[in-house]
Amino acid sequence: MKDTTTYQITCPFCGATKLVVESNTPWYKTDAVLWSDGRVEYSDWCEPAKIQQCPSCKHFFVLPCMNERKKVLVHCDDTGNLPLESLKKAIVELSGNDDEAMCSRAEAWQTYNAMYRDVPEEDIPAEDREFNRSNMQWLLDYYRKETPNYSFITFELLRLLGYEDEYRKLLADMTFENYHQWRCERYKKRGVDYVPDEEISRLQYSRCVKDYSDALLLPLKPYVKS
Ligand SMILES: [Zn+2]
Known part of the structure; x- marks a missing residue:
């Protein structure tokens, strides 16, 4: 049986409630695979969908943040995926x-x-x-509002849309210094009091450079990230 928690969420339009399920173990501590579009897949892991539909008024809403969800002791298998x-x-x-x-x-x-x-x-x-x-x-226009944006989602959108020149330019601009500075500023913008460790940044940087360079040779479909 999966190790999960059931949450009750409330529709912001009509106040109706629904139940959604989430795994207690974070995905990166399982054998889950991460796809290049950000999708995580693993049979023993689940999380509520980011977009939920109210069972009563049928309006759509973004999954409420953790402190707006109520833990309930009821079994549930539904993630609300649409x-x-x-x-x-x-x-x-x-x-x-x-x-x-x-x-x-x-x-x-x-x-x-x-x-x-x-x-x-x-x-x-x-x-x-x-x-x-x-x-x-x-989505690409949305992510482009942040310049530079070295997230894997930006690279993948550029690749799948066929913007190879822009992809190569972004990759060439992504020196270690730029990459590390971008990571530090990301945390600052989110209000997170954390300065990324330079050694960890260096390891991630090498992995990203290899991953993004290799991806140029792959078919134009999302791929499983290493
Ligand atoms: Zn509703």
Whole structure:
């Protein structure tokens, strides 16, 4: 049996409640795999979806933060994951707020990628392909607001959208000094009182350079990160 906690969350529109499940062990302490679009997969691990739909009023909302969730002693298997068609509706509904729109679009991107992972490009319905391309472009524009942005998501969006020149330029600009400074500033911007250790940054940096260079040779599908 999975080691999980059940949380009760509340719809911000009508106050209805729903239950969602989360693994007690963080994913990086399991044998989970991390995909290049940020999706984590492991059969014995789960977390609530970032975008939830209210069971009563059917509105979409972003998963409330930890201190707004209530632990309950009831068994639950539901993460609240939504199919692509529902996420497309969530994107429209949450478009007024950039951060909420980003959450719904990132979730839709990962769902699309998982759904069509083993499907050749030409067999994917044109409507979904077009949706995915404009969705990735929106996400890239969102991440580009932070300059530079050396996150693996930015690299992967550039790669999958075919912006190879910009990808190579970003990779060339990513010297160790720039990378370490970017990591330090990220924590500062989030208000986290933590200065990344330079040695750990160095190890991560070498891994990123190898990973991002190797990725240029891969097919234009998300890949499992090393
Ligand atoms: Zn509701």
